Amino acid sequence: MCIVSYVEKNPSYRFAFIEYLRIVAFTSVLIGHLYFNDYLTIMNSINPSVSIPLVFTKSFFAGGGSGVVIFFLISGFVISKAAGRESAKQFATRRFLRIYPMLTVSLVAYLTYLFATQGSTPQKGEIFGSFTLLGDFIGAKNQLGGVEWSLRVEVLFYLTVFAFLLLSQGNNAFRFINLKLFLISISIILFILPIFPSGSNTAVGYATIFAPVFLGGIALALYDSQKIGYLLACYLVVLSFVAAVSAQTSIRPDTLWAGPILLIGYVTFLISYVFRHRFISSKIVTLLASYTYTVYLLHNWMIPYIEQTLVKWLNLSFVLFARLLALVLFFVIVHALVTLVEQPIIRRSRRVFAEN
Numbered sequence: 001m002c003i004v005s006y007v008e009k010n011p012s013y014r015f016a017f018i019e020y021l022r023i024v025a026f027t028s029v030l031i032g033h034l035y036f037n038d039y040l041t042i043m044n045s046i047n048p049s050v051s052i053p054l055v056f057t058k059s060f061f062a063g064g065g066s067g068v069v070i071f072f073l074i075s076g077f078v079i080s081k082a083a084g085r086e087s088a089k090q091f092a093t094r095r096f097l098r099i100y101p102m103l104t105v106s107l108v109a110y111l112t113y114l115f116a117t118q119g120s121t122p123q124k125g126e127i128f129g130s131f132t133l134l135g136d137f138i139g140a141k142n143q144l145g146g147v148e149w150s151l152r153v154e155v156l157f158y159l160t161v162f163a164f165l166l167l168s169q170g171n172n173a174f175r176f177i178n179l180k181l182f183l184i185s186i187s188i189i190l191f192i193l194p195i196f197p198s199g200s201n202t203a204v205g206y207a208t209i210f211a212p213v214f215l216g217g218i219a220l221a222l223y224d225s226q227k228i229g230y231l232l233a234c235y236l237v238v239l240s241f242v243a244a245v246s247a248q249t250s251i252r253p254d255t256l257w258a259g260p261i262l263l264i265g266y267v268t269f270l271i272s273y274v275f276r277h278r279f280i281s282s283k284i285v286t287l288l289a290s291y292t293y294t295v296y297l298l299h300n301w302m303i304p305y306i307e308q309t310l311v312k313w314l315n316l317s318f319v320l321f322a323r324l325l326a327l328v329l330f331f332v333i334v335h336a337l338v339t340l341v342e343q344p345i346i347r348r349s350r351r352v353f354a355e356n
Contacts, residue, residue, distance in 0.1 A: 032063045138199075
């Protein structure tokens with residue numbers, strides 16, 4: 001049996017590349033946020049004369065930015081696939097159960113951590129903004145060690161797709177909308193989006209900068225489903241990248257280093273998609289990929305706290321051992337939360353709609 005026919009009969013195999021990309025993405029974020037300086041030290045000590053690979057990996061891991069770009073491209077791809085087979089009600093329910101239960105657990109843990117270490121918690125408005133992920137509309141500060149901004153952008157994308165599904169259901173007017181013209185119009189509108197969010201406590205302009213990235217994933221999903229052609233898909237992917245770089249350059253000139261990060265994120269996703277048939281799913285890959293969301297929610301504040309606690313309680317003078325042990329304990333916690341909270345809720349939501 002040739003690999004193409006096997007892939008056609010096994011959709012989960014066909015999209016195994018998404019699982020690998022999720023692991024690559026959260027590794028980029030994890031290293032970029034917590035271990036970047038250690039990574040550079042190791043790279044320089046191994047072979048400081050090798051400059052080109054070091055420049056590439058430095059850009060890939062810097063701030064975890066490329067990982068976030070990959071996450072948004074994955075989201076555009078996966079959500080487009082989901083929107084094509086789900087009603088508005090199904091879409092909203094599944095996205096809600098995918099995002100908010102684990103978010104609630106993480107925020108309760110984070111607020112407990114803040115109270116235990118600082119003796120205080122954020123103001124009520126900020127807490128509301130975090131639990132709803134609508135904090136950008138009220139100028140609420142990002143929590144969870146600062147990573148919440150990307151979840152707010154993600155939720156805006158979900159709300160946009162939900163609104164489109166809601167309007168299109170039973171609306172005959174949508175039958176007359178040409179998909180190609182609609183996508184081209186969207187690609188142009190991305191260049192004139194207003195700056196959002198704009199509050200002093202928010203990640204200024206990040207929604208405007210990263211909104212075009214979702215279009216790159218959407219374009220590949222529609223091409224993969226044979227709803228648009230190769231040339232239009234290429235046009236949309238390129239234009240989404242140009243729109244993101246353009247917005248980043250004009251809105252946040254203080255982050256011009258982000259250009260290579262966007263490029264590397266796109267190239268990584270595109271290469272993975274081109275060679276998607278070569279990715280073989282396995283239990284360990286599926287397991288690690290399932291950690292993605294929980295790792296993202298917890299890593300930036302929990303790992304440093306575990307490290308500090310280990311050094312204090314166990315009087316560990318060997319810092320490297322403390323860091324490695326903290327990482328192991330962190331993934332034990334992540335595995336427990338995914339197994340006991342996240343996955344049961346996701347499975348339940350699937351069963352409910354399957355029964356209906």
